[in-house]
Amino acid sequence: MKESTVKRTVSVLxxxxxxxxxxxxxxxxxxxxxxxxxSAAKQGGTLYILPDAQxxxxxxxxxxxxxxxxLALVHRRLTTWDxxxxxxxxxxxxxxxxxxxASDGGKTWTFTLKANVxxxxxxxxxxxxxxxxVERSFAPAFSGGLGYHKTLLEGGPDFRGPFEGKNLSSVExxxxxxxxxxxxxxxxxxxWVASNPAFSPVPKGKGAxxxxxxxxAASGPYQVAKYQPGVEMRLKRNTHWSKETDKIRGGLPDxxxxxxxxxxxxxxxxxxxxxxxxxxxxxxxxxxxAQLAQIQGNPGAKSRLVTSKTGAVAYLAINTQRIKDPKxxxxxxxxxxxxxxxxxxxxxxxxAGDIATTLITQGINGRQQYDLYPAPPVGDxxxxxxxxxxxxxxxxxxxxxxxxxxxxxxxxxxxAIQAALARANIKVTIxxxxxxxxxxxxTGPNADYxxxxxxxxxxxxxxxxxxxxxxxxxxxxxxxxNISRYSNPEVxxxxxxxxxxxxxxxxxxxxxxxxxxxxxxxxxVPLIYTRNSFLRGSKVADxxxxxxxxxxxxxxxxxxx
Amino acid sequence: MAAVTASPARSVPAAVGRALRADRxxxxxxVVLVLLIGLALAAGxxxxxxxxxxxxxxxxxxxxxxxxxxxxxxxxxxxxxxGVEPLTGRDLFAIVAYGARTxxxxxxxxxxxSVVIGTVLGALAGYLGGWTDRAVSWVADxxxxxxxxxxxxxxxxxxxxxxxxxxxxxxxxxSFGWARIARVVRAQTLSLAARRFVAASRVMGAGPWHxxxxxxxxxxxxxxxxxxxxxxxxxIGTEAALSFLGVGIPPPxxxxxxxxxxxxxxxxxxxxYLVFPGGALFLATLALNLLGDGLRDAFDPKTGARS
Numbered sequence: 001m002k003e004s005t006v007k008r009t010v011s012v013l014x015x016x017x018x019x020x021x022x023x024x025x026x027x028x029x030x031x032x033x034x035x036x037x038x039s040a041a042k043q044g045g046t047l048y049i050l051p052d053a054q055x056x057x058x059x060x061x062x063x064x065x066x067x068x069x070x071l072a073l074v075h076r077r078l079t080t081w082d083x084x085x086x087x088x089x090x091x092x093x094x095x096x097x098x099x100x101x102a103s104d105g106g107k108t109w110t111f112t113l114k115a116n117v118x119x120x121x122x123x124x125x126x127x128x129x130x131x132x133x134v135e136r137s138f139a140p141a142f143s144g145g146l147g148y149h150k151t152l153l154e155g156g157p158d159f160r161g162p163f164e165g166k167n168l169s170s171v172e173x174x175x176x177x178x179x180x181x182x183x184x185x186x187x188x189x190x191x192w193v194a195s196n197p198a199f200s201p202v203p204k205g206k207g208a209x210x211x212x213x214x215x216x217a218a219s220g221p222y223q224v225a226k227y228q229p230g231v232e233m234r235l236k237r238n239t240h241w242s243k244e245t246d247k248i249r250g251g252l253p254d255x256x257x258x259x260x261x262x263x264x265x266x267x268x269x270x271x272x273x274x275x276x277x278x279x280x281x282x283x284x285x286x287x288x289x290a291q292l293a294q295i296q297g298n299p300g301a302k303s304r305l306v307t308s309k310t311g312a313v314a315y316l317a318i319n320t321q322r323i324k325d326p327k328x329x330x331x332x333x334x335x336x337x338x339x340x341x342x343x344x345x346x347x348x349x350x351x352a353g354d355i356a357t358t359l360i361t362q363g364i365n366g367r368q369q370y371d372l373y374p375a376p377p378v379g380d381x382x383x384x385x386x387x388x389x390x391x392x393x394x395x396x397x398x399x400x401x402x403x404x405x406x407x408x409x410x411x412x413x414x415x416a417i418q419a420a421l422a423r424a425n426i427k428v429t430i431x432x433x434x435x436x437x438x439x440x441x442x443t444g445p446n447a448d449y450x451x452x453x454x455x456x457x458x459x460x461x462x463x464x465x466x467x468x469x470x471x472x473x474x475x476x477x478x479x480x481x482n483i484s485r486y487s488n489p490e491v492x493x494x495x496x497x498x499x500x501x502x503x504x505x506x507x508x509x510x511x512x513x514x515x516x517x518x519x520x521x522x523x524x525v526p527l528i529y530t531r532n533s534f535l536r537g538s539k540v541a542d543x544x545x546x547x548x549x550x551x552x553x554x555x556x557x558x559x560x561x
Numbered sequence: 562m563a564a565v566t567a568s569p570a571r572s573v574p575a576a577v578g579r580a581l582r583a584d585r586x587x588x589x590x591x592v593v594l595v596l597l598i599g600l601a602l603a604a605g606x607x608x609x610x611x612x613x614x615x616x617x618x619x620x621x622x623x624x625x626x627x628x629x630x631x632x633x634x635x636x637x638x639x640x641x642x643x644g645v646e647p648l649t650g651r652d653l654f655a656i657v658a659y660g661a662r663t664x665x666x667x668x669x670x671x672x673x674x675s676v677v678i679g680t681v682l683g684a685l686a687g688y689l690g691g692w693t694d695r696a697v698s699w700v701a702d703x704x705x706x707x708x709x710x711x712x713x714x715x716x717x718x719x720x721x722x723x724x725x726x727x728x729x730x731x732x733x734x735x736s737f738g739w740a741r742i743a744r745v746v747r748a749q750t751l752s753l754a755a756r757r758f759v760a761a762s763r764v765m766g767a768g769p770w771h772x773x774x775x776x777x778x779x780x781x782x783x784x785x786x787x788x789x790x791x792x793x794x795x796x797i798g799t800e801a802a803l804s805f806l807g808v809g810i811p812p813p814x815x816x817x818x819x820x821x822x823x824x825x826x827x828x829x830x831x832x833x834y835l836v837f838p839g840g841a842l843f844l845a846t847l848a849l850n851l852l853g854d855g856l857r858d859a860f861d862p863k864t865g866a867r868s
Contacts, residue, residue, distance in 0.1 A: 265826060288826060289628055289647075289648055289826075290647070290826035290827045290829075290830060291826070292627065292628075293624075293627035293628055293629040293647065293827070293830045293831075294829050294830045296626055296627045297627075297830070337618070339620060340618045340620055340649070343620050343623060343628050343648055343649070343650075344648050344649065346628070347623075347626075347627045347628025347629070347647075347648060348625055348626055348627060348628055350626075399723075406807060411807065411812070412648060412649075412823070414812075415649070415812045415813055416618060416649065418812065418813060419616060419617065419618045419649075419813065420618075422616070429811065430811055430812055431811075432807055432811075433718075437718075
């Protein structure tokens with residue numbers, strides 16, 4: 001509690017981690033019995049997307065969007081993700097011809113742009129436009145987007161964007177097709193960082209206006225046709241986008257319409273009923289447990305439910321600045337009941353996701369399965385009590401407060417945790433805060449909580465994005481997501497070391513070791529790898545969720561006839 | 562206004578008894594209310610019959626495929642009289658019974674706070690008149706028009722977690738609910754103050770406190786009880802509304818409002834989850850309204866007793 005107030009800089013990594021609440025949408029298991037002949041998406045038609053947000057913006061600097069959701073319909077980046085069912089997600093070239101060439105031991109990265117890539121007004125995209133896009137993300141007015149690059153680029157921490165007459169010298173454009181990034185330290189995951197939204201081109205000199213995201217210069221298959229906040233965002237084709245240079249985006253529907261401000265429960269109801277235009281729609285929010293239960297009894301809707309195989313790790317964060325004894329924290333590992341948590345999350349373990357015992361999520365390269373605190377799925381309250389007694393807390397713990405966000409059923413999940421901890425004489429009061437207040441309370445400088453419930457999906461499929469944002473001491477209290485306020489100099493050192501390892505397999509081994517090392521100190525209790533479920537209308541095809549991320553691929557979805 | 566025409570200090574219990582005998586609806590309300598109070602008081606022994614409590618999760622009572630209650634009608638069985646709560650398997654009868662405790666406790670306690678504030682301020686305004694009267698009437702007007710639900714939501718969000726939420730709700734609802742009582746008491750006091758027994762007392766040298774205690778109060782009980790009875794259901798409803806919105810009684814303390822809020826999502830799959838807590842809230846507010854209406858009809862000559 002006594003941290004001095006740190007300047008609230010736009011924290012870089014913090015932004016990154018988007019919590020899983022970002023809407024995404026879903027995909028599907030193929031229609032099996034329901035649709036004997038698998039219908040494939042055809043060219044044409046209008047695809048409807050139903051998010052719960054009132055606004056929709058395509059500002060790359062402010063976006064935390066995944067490379068396969070809304071923003072990628074309009075913008076291309078230097079690199080992007082190849083997301084396919086049954087295959088690991090890989091980083092692939094998008095505007096660039098390759099995923100970057102490292103020199104200087106991973107400190108300098110060079111990209112070359114493809115020929116014949118154009119903005120929606122027909123002007124060719126040059127390296128200066130990409131540089132301008134990157135620089136723009138440093139402007140305080142356009143903060144809030146994924147910011148892994150902001151501390152990594154040399155001079156980044158002091159740079160305030162291109163609109164104050166200065167440029168970032170560590171991004172060089174020797175010719176219109178070449179762009180070079182000079183980093184302050186070696187960073188093996190730079191090809192993934194180059195797939196972040198800020199690496200989308202913005203025409204040099206443009207984008208100074210606050211509402212740039214409402215009608216940006218498009219490089220992807222679509223551009224904005226019409227935008228009415230709270231009503232709809234309508235996208236039409238960008239005729240200067242060509243499939244020749246873009247193997248990743250399907251660009252199948254003629255139009256994509258976001259119907260804004262759709263309450264999640266209403267969305268599910270509409271999609272279950274599957275009438276009119278809703279047949280061509282999919283929901284961008286998670287299907288709630290109550291609706292999942294309803295869908296289980298409705299074969300038609302069940303065949304249109306798409307559930308990811310795995311997903312974000314849901315965890316109970318223990319504020320290590322308040323609960324300082326690792327023994328006490330370890331007691332939580334045994335006290336929780338992961339079964340009731342699964343049921344509270346989605347009604348059944350199959351829909352909720354597997355029990356988690358590691359910090360690196362399933363499907364991430366380098367992950368090693370281990371369990372430092374073996375216990376039955378319902379927990380081991382006796383063992384928890386014994387650990388508390390050893391730590392001199394035989395009477396249990398009283399008056400701990402647990403903060404949760406009101407979104408995604410977290411209050412109900414918190415009650416499952418509360419009831420489980422009570423078995424080990426750990427008495428917890430739940431404090432629910434709405435989304436923004438929760439983020440401010442947990443990531444701000446004053447930590448007025450003992451426990452917090454959260455979940456984390458890495459921003460790119462590298463263990464780096466699992467561990468660094470949550471456990472690096474630089475992510476405490478300045479907007480970063482180290483909400484257990486875990487600070488271990490040894491871990492910090494190893495994280496920097498693993499980050500600078502360019503070879504992914506070698507890096508993977510290092511990350512796996514860090515994973516274990518962190519969990520020995522028990523700053524968080526991993527609960528489950530949360531599956532996400534999404535619903536689609538009957539005419540939406542090629543709507544699937546791959547191994548990573550646990551969100552549907554918007555880029556391939558289309559309409560079947 | 563000659564609201565009180567009988568002898569100055571008639572016995573309140575006897576008057577209530579007469580009113581109930583005369584009005585069947587009010588009597589039915591009183592019976593339901595007594596039953597609900599009994600349920601609240603005996604929540605512990607009643608739930609221990611089946612070995613249930615409102616806190617323990619029991620996933621074995623749930624359908625393993627969906628998390629909805631296993632069995633028909635929300636899982637009603639000899640063990641779970643009202644079935645169980647989806648996703649948790651907690652006993653719904655225990656939740657409703659312990660929830661009655663929360664609702665009635667808060668409803669009654671907040672009303673007592675309102676009655677104390679309203680009676681004192683109303684009597685002061687009516688008896689002293691002048692600027693006291695103007696100030697009280699003005700504040701009461703403000704409170705009538707004040708969007709206090711919004712205010713309470715805001716305050717609940719910033720109140721420290723260490724402050725007992727029940728106490729906060731009681732104090733808040735109590736201090737926003739006295740205006741109507743103050744108005745009724747003020748009007749009554751104005752008419753009483755002009756009466757000879759009050760004048761006589763004053764002439765003999767009695768101070769305002771003595772007059773209030775011994776001359777006014779005995780004549781104010783009946784109208785106060787009527788207004789108070791009618792205001793309890795509103796307070797129970799407000800507590801339920803706040804809990805429904807997630808800023809009322811924090812979990813795990815059972816609350817009808819929170820149960821109803823959870824049940825709304827489940828209406829299509831498990832309607833019984835809404836029926837029981839919703840029914841309890843409906844019965845409690847209906848019973849108190851019937852009782853209050855009956856008492857008002859019996860005591861207030863202006864409305865004309867129906868029988």
